[in-house]
Each structure stands twice: as structure tokens, then as C-alpha cells.
Amino acid sequence: MSIAVRSSWLRPERKTRKLLVRWLVALLVPVLVFNFAWTGEGIVNNVFLGLFAPKLTNYNYTLSNSIQGGLFILVFYAVITALAGYLTAADSGRRSNIEIWVGILFAVVVPLLLVIITGDLLIGFSLFAIVWGLYVVGRRYVLKVLHYTPPIALEHVETLDEEGQQRLLDRARSAGFWFATIFALITLVGDIIFFALGSLPTILLALVVARTIIFPLAGYFLGWLGGKMALRHALTTSTQAPINGAGAANARRWWVRGRKEQLEHLSSARAQEEAKDLVPNDTPLQSKGAWPFYLVLLGGFILFYPVLDAMLFGSGTNGRLSGYANLGYYIILALGLNVVVGFAGLLDLGYVAFFVIGTYSWAMIGSGQFTHLTQIVVNPQIWSWMFWPMLIIAALIAAAWGILLGAPTLRLRGDYLAIVTLGFGEIIPPFFLNLDKYTNGTNGIVGIYPPATPCIQGVFCVQWSSFNATPFYYLILALIVLCVFVNVRLRDSRLGRAWVAIREDEIAASSSGINLVNTKLFAFAAGAFFSGIAGVYHAAKLGTVAPSDFNPTDSFVYLSMVVIGGLGSIPGVIVGGVVVYALNEFILARLDTIAASPGNILYVIEHTIPNFTFGNVRNLLFGIILISIMLFRPEGLIPSARRRRELHHKKEDDIVELDALDEPVGAETLEAEMQVE
């Protein structure tokens, strides 16, 4: 019996074979598209050449570039292989192949192709967003027409015993092994063809041979890793209480019960949510267990992006990186506003005021203006080091202003609060415009120092200038990670829960002992803190600052980031920031340049409607998007779990559990809902 189980990874049983086919196809297609239609293969080849034969590479390779590229590629293929293992293990087999394949097609292959075609990440993703919207609508319609009801996860949750767990691991191992083998074979065939055509240097043969041998072996172990990840979320006998022997006494003590029985006693809505994550489940792509894989992939991509950009998109890296660095501080602003509007429910329409304060803090101190104001002459090289403490100091200054500007609003209800903050957003920028003596008025402040880093000649010296956006990119990445961490800790703290309480019902919150004044002021201060950080970064990156850069309408842009992404949800706000920024900076400008060439349909549109340029209608688009989101999806693109339950609670309430009311009150099994967290 045990021998048959162990060798089953080489010759899988029928059910496993079906799953294997499904997931191998589902994963191979995108990976092959990335490899051959794009430059996945090219990256691997160039990394290898960069490490061992630098003169033969296409790009200007340095050792560090090659190492970074190599790391990314390793991580990429390792994660995908492990993912193959996980998905095969976590799949219960009840969903149809077509559903999964069409889902993968639209979720992975289409954006990949769009990015390849448009040659630009953000524009590709924006087009993908439209396509995805159409797909979701279309799918709902098709499913309604076919009268298809997806299987309810709760009904099919199984408990795995020892044999079941072993089977799961075998499944995962075979999936990893076969995925790696097939992929290695395909790339082997492809490389042989390229060699025959003479387009590859012969030194790469070493790579090809090594890969064909190593990859399947690695696949076996990576698949096992994926299986282990799947087991972590499974309902196994070890998580179940001993069923025999305890009897009625144990049945009353809920904490002895097994997880499955716990699930049965939750409300149907919560139980369905929890059951979705249990292996084997019906939606392995969306389950919590798959997210570590996606996050590692995404993290690796973002971390190594400056190196990858040249490999993936060719020239123009610096401009793109600069754009993404700007996107970064928009994200920090969105995160800050999310604290005020999303967590605490205080509609702040004057957020740009705090941003201006943060920007001018560094502008006035970290430039010639400082000497102008205080008559102290400082050495720019040394004074640049002030950037780092100023990040915190300016954030604190902005927080102090947050308290100042928030104080008058404490007794006001939502609508008045919005107007007052709007007023502040109007008042503060003119201050900086009109107080010439301190802020140099309309001319603005120029020559703001960039950050300073230790410079050891020949080993590690970072050039901070407008021609080299890479250090700024990494700086903003670090800042974003820091801000997200702070946000998550805030949200999960007592203060964060107090914010949620005052958002929902102020009077009930204050009756429960929450100090409304302190909580609200803290919300304003925390929100303004992040804008201070973003402001300092903005001043350092741009190098010049002028009051005309800041409009009261910018507050609406920040608000739409938060609203579109999902009020109060941190990943949502990040996505919302990306969407809004892409719309703002890239898409409309791109459409304008496309429309400039005659013969294009866009050209016709631009010239029939008077005064029409795509840049002009930016606010129109934002307005329509805001209204549509409020009407059709008020919880935003990626809502926080709480919000989704709030706003769609009605649908789930309709599912009545049969027999729920048949049990007499006081029966052993009738208990109140309990936390299974």
C-alpha cells in the first residue's frame, strides 16, 4: 500500500491526472507566453551570458544587474512550480476545466499580451482593467443564461486523514515534477531550434543542459513545498477533536470541537467565507493559501524592476522609473487619506493642504532658501543629510497642522466637515503663494537638495539626480513598505478599532467610552503624517517647488484614489492610487499623442468636438468614474472584508438554513455564533 502511494507521483491515478492536465495547461500557457512571446527566455539567456561571457550580451550588463536578473528569474520559476504543486493539491476537482482555463486566460494571459502589445505596463494594465470589467459582466450573464450555480464550498469540505494527506502531497509532488519536466522539454526543443538557426551563442548549451537536468529535480521538491502549503490550510484529523469517547460533555465545550463542527455553527455567510480557504476547495486561485505565492512573485518583480525594465521594455527606463517613483508618492498620499476617510470616516477634502506643508518644509530647509531665511550658511553636501531627519520632522509638522486644522471640525457632522476641510484646502496654498518673504511666492523655491547617502568611491556611491531615477525608486519603495506597515499596525490596534467605531456611529462609540476628540484628532494627525513624508520626498525628487503646482482639485484626485480603490482597505487604496495615477499621467497624455497623428479615429474625435483634448476631459472622466463607483460598486475595487459584508449583506441573508428553526431552544447544538479566528 505504501509503495503504491510513493510511486504514484510518477504515474498518477486518474483523478490526479485530470487535475494535473488542468493545472499544467493553465500554468504552462502564461509561462510560455512570457518565455517566448515576450523576453523570459531572453532574460535567462542574457543573465547567463552576463555572468559568464559578458561580451556576448545584448544589453549593457554589469555584474550586479546579472545577479539581480538571475535572482528574479530563479524566484519566478520556483514560485510558479511551487504554485503548480499547490493548485493541483488544493483543487477538489469539482469545478470544470473550461471555467478555470477561461479564468486564467482573462486574468493572466490577456494582461500579459496587452502589456506586450502596448509596450507599457500601466497602459497595458488599464486596458486590461476594461477587458476584465467586460469579462466579469459577460461571465455573470453567461452563467445566468446557463442556470449554473457554483458548488457551495461548505458542503464539500472534507477532513483528510493520514492517507488523504499523503495523497495530497503526492499530487503536489507529481504536479511540480511534471510541470518542470514539460517546461524544460519545451524550452529544450525551442533552444535546439534556435541553435540550429544559429541565433544563439554556443556557450549557452551549458545552460540548456544544466536547466534540463536541474529543473525537473527542483520541480519535485518545489511541488512538495506547494503541497505543504496546501496542507497548512487543510482540515486534517489533527485539527479535529477526538470524536469518540468524549460524549455529551465535550460536545458542550465548543473549544474541543473540531474545526468542521465549528464551521457548521457559524452563520452561513461566514462559514462559506471560511470554507473557501480549506483544502481541497473549489476556488484554489482565490484562496488565502495561494496569496503567499502571488505576493512573492509580485514582490520580486517590484524589487528587481529597475533591472528588469531594460530587459523587458528596452530603452526609456529612466523616464518610466521616474514616473513610477511619482506614482509612489501618490500611493503614500492615498494611504494617508485612507486613514482619515477610510478608517475614521472623516471626509477630508482639503488634503492637499498637508501635502503643501510637507513639501515646503523640506523646500524651505533643504535648499538655498534656508540660508536666505536664517542667514546661516551651510554646506550643501552635509546639509543634504538633513533629508532623513526631515522626513520625520516634516511629517510631525504636518501632523501638528493636522491637529490644528482638525480641531475646529470636531463637533461637525460629515457634510460640514467636508466643507470645512475643503475650505482649508483653499486657504492654505494661497498662504504659501502670498507670504513671499518666506516662501519666495510665485517663483517658488529651486535647487532643493536631494537626499544624501554614504558614498564610498568605487564600492557604493549613489547618484541622486534627475537623470537617475533608480535610487528614488528604491527610496519610495522603502517608504511605501514603511507606510503600509504603519497603516496595518494602526488599523489593527485599539486606536484603529476606535476609528471604525466612530465611523459607524459616533454616539454609540462615545457611549462605549471612546474619547471622540482624541480619536478624531489622532486620525487627522496620522493622515497628515503620511502626507508630510510624501511632501518631503516630492520636494527632494523634483528639485523645485512652486505654489502653482498645487491645486485644490488635487484633493479630489486623492479622494478618488481612495474611493475607487475601496474605502478603508489598504491593498485597495494602493490599487486605486495606481489606477488614478495611470489615468491622470499616462493614459490621457498617451491618447493625446496618438490622436495627434491624422487618419486615426481619435484624431477625428478630437477635431469634431470643439475644445476637446484628452487631457482636458480628465476631470470629466474622474467625475463619471466617481459617480459610477458610488452607484454601482460603492465598496470600491478591492474592498476591505468588513465593507464587503456590510454592503452585500442582503444577498447572503437570503440563504436560509433548512432545519435551522427545528431545534428546540436549549438544545446542545444550538449555540450563538463564535469567533473562529
Added chain:
Amino acid sequence: MVTYVNLLIVGLSLGAIYALIALGYTMVYGIIELINFAHGDIFMVGTFITIALMSALGITANHPPTAITWLLVGKLALVCVGAFLLCAVLGIVIERIAYRPLRNAPRLAPLISAIGVSLVLQDSAKLWMGNAQISFPNIPTPVITLGVFEIDTVDIFVVLAALVLMICLQILITRTRMGRAMRAVAQDREAASLMGINVNGIIAFTFFIGAGLAGAAGFIYALKFPNTQFTLGFNLGLVAFTCAVLGGIGDVVGAMVGGFIVGVIQSFIAAIPASVLPHSGNAWQYAIIFALLILILVFRPSGLFGQQTPDKV
């Protein structure tokens, strides 16, 4: 002394325009407790409509009329009515599309929707007539001289027209059935519907009147001021909201009084010389008015005429 009287007159006429816009804010807030961010932009669209209607009737900035004739007065009256009606219809459309589906949604949703509507209106106006400032045709109005004082009849007309409209509104609200229905819906929507009042219809009617008044304010603005721009509604709308709050939001008389007070204050601030404030009072007028708004909201949120209603749970 002369300058002070002039400033007062200018302030009163400005205040009349503010009062008309503030009425729209106050009525909408009174009835559905929503601050209509788009209201200032409806006013701005009113000014654009005025320009369009005037040029349709032959009065343009390039060929301004040379004398006041009865024909001209008739045309202007037509333009005024047209601006009123078109803006009123715009108001109803906005309410139907952007506010009615959200009537039971959490508080934040209609506010954000209103912001969206404001952005849409601004950009639509930009598409219609461009980014730049657009001049109004200059209507030559006689100037009356009373001894040392010179009063432009435009100012008198503006104040009178505003007063007439406001008195009509007050009569509508206090003495007609529709007005009583509006007050009932503002007080308690459910009870009003139990009494047989068509709540949706009344709310639509409120928007009709409010937006119409903004349109009329746009026409009056066109008579007095030289030009308009698509960003006009933003600032003026905020100032008008200050007037509504000063008078007590939800109270019609309060909005009128608040409008005049703020208008006079603004005109005096704008005249502060550069020796007192850097860049003279002109650059600071909006800042000071918003500061005034904040002071009111902190110290007397119910305004001059409003009642202090406690929050009921």
C-alpha cells in the same frame, strides 16, 4: 465716505447673487440633508447658458447693444427665464441620476457622488466654451448721480431682482400647498409620505427651484461682471455655502440675510490696501471668508436664524 458707500453697494449686489445661490444650497440641505457640491457649478453653467442665449438673440460681446430699448429688455427677460428653466431642468436631471439612487446609502456616498457631478459639470463647461475666460456682452446701463455718489443702475437692478425672487420663494414656501409639502418633507420624510405627499416629486421640485435660482443668479452675474470661466462655480459656490451656513442652513430667510452680509464683508476685504496685508486684500478675500466659515461652524453651527437642534439617537 464715498468709497465706503460704493463698497457697500458693490457688496450688496454681490451679496444678492450669493444669496440666490445660497438659497439653492439651503433648500437642498433642508430637504435631503445633502450638501450639493455641484450647486456652484450649476450657477457657472447658468452663466454659460446666459452667454449662449444672449448670442442666440443677437447680443454678443463683440456687438454689444448700444442703448437700452424695450426690445432689449424683452430679450433679457427671455434670457433670464431661459437660464432659469434650463438650469432647473439640469438640477432635476442631476438629482435623478446621481442622488436619488443613493438616498439610503451611507452618508459618504452622495457626497462623493456630488463631487463627481461637480467635476463632470466643470469639464463639460470647459468642453463647451473652452478654458479661457469668456466675456459677457456689456449692457450699457445708465449711472445715476446723487450728489457725490454715483450708483450704477445695474447694482440696483441686481439687488431688486434678487429680492423679488427671494420674496417669491418665501411666498411659495409659506403660503402654497407645494411649499407646505416641501416643509413637511424637510421635517420628516416618512411621515410626509404617510400623509400622501409624493416625496420624490417634492424633492425633484426642490431641486428645480434651487437650480433655477442658481440659473437666474447666473444671468444677474452676467449683467454685472465682465467675464466668466469654467472654474467660477467652485469658489463662488463655497462662498455661497458660507452665506447659507451663516444664516442657518435649512432656513430660507437666513440664506438671504447671510448672503448680503458676506457680500458686504467680501467687498470691504477686497479693498484692504497692500500696506496692511501683503498683496492687498484681493488675494486674501477667499481665505478670510473661509476663516469666517470655520469660525461660524465652531462657535455657532446653527447660524444666525437656525435652531439648535440636538442630535437624537
